[in-house]
Amino acid sequence: FCQTLLHTVIPPELRFAVLKLFQRLFNCFSSYCYYEITEIDGVNTNELYNAVQLYLSSSASSTTPSAAATSSNRLSLTRGLNSSAITFGLANNDRLSDVFNGVSVVWEHIVTPRQSQTFSWRPLPEEKRGFTLRINKKDKTHILEAYLDFITEKANEIRRKNQDRLLYTNSRGGSLDSRGHPWESVPFKHPSTFDTLAMDPAKKAEIMSDLRDFADGQAFYKRTGRAWKRGYLLYGPPGTGKSSMIAAMANFLGYDIYDLELTEVNTNSELRKLLMKTSSKSIIVIEDIDCSINLTNRKKSNNSGGRTSGGSFDGGSDMRTGPGAPGGPGDPENNGNNNSITLSGLLNFTDGLWSCCGSERIFVFTTNHIEKLDPALLRSGRMDMHVFMSYCSFPSLKILLKNYLGYDDGDIETEILEKLSEVIEEAEMTPADISEVLIKNRRDNDKALRELLEALRIRAEKKRLVNRRRRMEADVEEIAEEEKRALDSPKEVGGVATGGGDDVEVNYKKGGKEGEEDNGIN
Numbered sequence: 001f002c003q004t005l006l007h008t009v010i011p012p013e014l015r016f017a018v019l020k021l022f023q024r025l026f027n028c029f030s031s032y033c034y035y036e037i038t039e040i041d042g043v044n045t046n047e048l049y050n051a052v053q054l055y056l057s058s059s060a061s062s063t064t065p066s067a068a069a070t071s072s073n074r075l076s077l078t079r080g081l082n083s084s085a086i087t088f089g090l091a092n093n094d095r096l097s098d099v100f101n102g103v104s105v106v107w108e109h110i111v112t113p114r115q116s117q118t119f120s121w122r123p124l125p126e127e128k129r130g131f132t133l134r135i136n137k138k139d140k141t142h143i144l145e146a147y148l149d150f151i152t153e154k155a156n157e158i159r160r161k162n163q164d165r166l167l168y169t170n171s172r173g174g175s176l177d178s179r180g181h182p183w184e185s186v187p188f189k190h191p192s193t194f195d196t197l198a199m200d201p202a203k204k205a206e207i208m209s210d211l212r213d214f215a216d217g218q219a220f221y222k223r224t225g226r227a228w229k230r231g232y233l234l235y236g237p238p239g240t241g242k243s244s245m246i247a248a249m250a251n252f253l254g255y256d257i258y259d260l261e262l263t264e265v266n267t268n269s270e271l272r273k274l275l276m277k278t279s280s281k282s283i284i285v286i287e288d289i290d291c292s293i294n295l296t297n298r299k300k301s302n303n304s305g306g307r308t309s310g311g312s313f314d315g316g317s318d319m320r321t322g323p324g325a326p327g328g329p330g331d332p333e334n335n336g337n338n339n340s341i342t343l344s345g346l347l348n349f350t351d352g353l354w355s356c357c358g359s360e361r362i363f364v365f366t367t368n369h370i371e372k373l374d375p376a377l378l379r380s381g382r383m384d385m386h387v388f389m390s391y392c393s394f395p396s397l398k399i400l401l402k403n404y405l406g407y408d409d410g411d412i413e414t415e416i417l418e419k420l421s422e423v424i425e426e427a428e429m430t431p432a433d434i435s436e437v438l439i440k441n442r443r444d445n446d447k448a449l450r451e452l453l454e455a456l457r458i459r460a461e462k463k464r465l466v467n468r469r470r471r472m473e474a475d476v477e478e479i480a481e482e483e484k485r486a487l488d489s490p491k492e493v494g495g496v497a498t499g500g501g502d503d504v505e506v507n508y509k510k511g512g513k514e515g516e517e518d519n520g521i522n
């Protein structure tokens, strides 16, 4: 009543002046500092407001002894779209105290009606919301900055825990969305985890501990003067779990994934802009790096057609596409995409000054053909860990049998296990092939095992035949070469023994390599 009376009796100007004076006097004698964090700062949303809200919501709902204590028992509850967690919040005009590094502070959530609709490019909420932070003047200098950093960090952590992670793509090309972002996102709900991933347990444990060290390594990276990032190169035949491993990494660390489609990026500066718009705690993925852009001097076209793009590369001027370029309109490099992204642009992206804008980022490249990659991309420091995803080994098979059929150690007869272990290495079947056999027969475990054994035996036999044929071809080729050399230089016949030996090695290597490609296709 008194307030209404004062409002009606005293003119607003006088009221304002008195209030100001009163505030000044109060500030002089008060031992506290007050900071206002409003929801909308001019026309932009104040990120700090959202961070504080999230942080306080965790404090309000927490039951740990260090948690803040509310002065009232009223909390507001919200659940975001697609979020699986409920967030607690301070109700309007409520207070909450918190302790940071032994210093007590008080937060107040203040909501007042917006007086008049000021001009704005976008509609503003009808209420003005803000937090007021009260800190003791003597504590201000040594905790304020650290406290706000702590809140921002904590809020990001809560956000990641609450929300489903996001999978970003740049498939829109260089175009930006209404908020100026080049990335488009969808909720990321891949079920792959390190438990479901079939690979050598020791290798898996090594990768997991490497990831854990990375995530906990802020102090280490700072001390050693390194950018807080790590690169993984996953290579191996198709269907061995490279993409599944990326999903498992993201689920393990709780990071978002940025799936970078290099063929949609036209210039190095566009690549840089994309990188600048990625958030920290994320995995930046370039799949099939050998197909995405032509990274080496080889002219050999790959069979993934659409993925190839022409380009000019450092030290490779002969690779520029255009009217005079090798091949006509049908040439796979001449696909009408004037992509001028360079290898050095890509390397700067992963390793240069730009790679450290933002922190805590993991780069993952995948390829089916590591031998096609430029050595510059492989040198240590760029890709810290090279992970070979191989055909299914016996330990990996056991993981698949457990996941698909529910078999634990000791559930399968030793005789069958022995038979499986005899053929598994030779059969060179991928986990994808094996999981297909298991899924097909998942209602009948015995049948699944029988069919799997049969499939492995057939595959092993086929491999044996192919290898035998290849050896014979290599022998024939070797003999033909020797004869040719003997005919070309009859005087050198005496040196055939050593020279021939070298050739055999080369031929075998060649045979082996073709074999690998063949395996990949199979």
Ligand SMILES: Nc1ncnc2c1ncn2[C@@H]1O[C@H](COP(=O)(O)OP(=O)(O)OP(=O)(O)O)[C@@H](O)[C@H]1O
Residues within 6 Å of the ligand: 196, 197, 198, 199, 236, 237, 238, 239, 240, 241, 242, 243, 244, 245, 367, 368, 389, 430, 431, 432, 433, 435
């Ligand atoms: N190591 C593995 N552990 C468990 N499942 C696997 C594994 N490898 C493959 N799979 C299964 O096979 C499917 C294909 O695997 P994935 O896409 O990860 O292979 P990839 O190595 O990325 O193949 P590509 O080189 O063709 O991209 C997955 O859906 C998964 O279910």
Ligand SMILES: [Mg+2]
Residues within 6 Å of the ligand: 242, 243, 244, 287, 366
């Ligand atoms: Mg893949």
